[in-house]
Amino acid sequence: QVQLVESGGGLVQAGGSLRLSCVASGRTFSRYTVAWFRQAPGKEREFVAALKWSSSSTYYTDSVKGRFTISRNNAKDTAYLQMNSLKPEDTAVYYCAADWLGNNAYSEQAYNYWGQGTQVTVSS
Secondary structure (H helix, E strand, O other): OEEEEEEOOEEEEOOOOEEEEEEEEEOOHHHEEEEEEEEOOOOOOEEEEEEOOOOOOEEEOHHHOOOEEEEEEHHHOEEEEEEOOOOHHHOEEEEEEEEEOOOOOOOHHHOOEEOOOEEEEEEO
16 A cells, blocks of 8 residues: 655646645555646546656646656655646646556546645636
């Protein structure tokens, strides 16, 4: 098992940046595919980005490509989501998720472990 704790959310103006962190504790972090999802008010939770454990390949939803970067530091058991050029439509609760030896980067159902979420609010 792994426990995930997100931090780094907050209020930022449009065009600004935030970096979210997801600290993991438990099993060997390097063997987890990690992902970020988000849920805006009144909407379904959606995939944002993922980083595979095996190849370090990264995946992004189209709306954040070129603006967001997912990364990890296995020595610190931490995953990150660097968010630049933020837009009001990025406002949501952001969740970190992990899947042991995961191969399906995009599917919410593939992820067994979730953090509690961190609020990101982008003002116009």
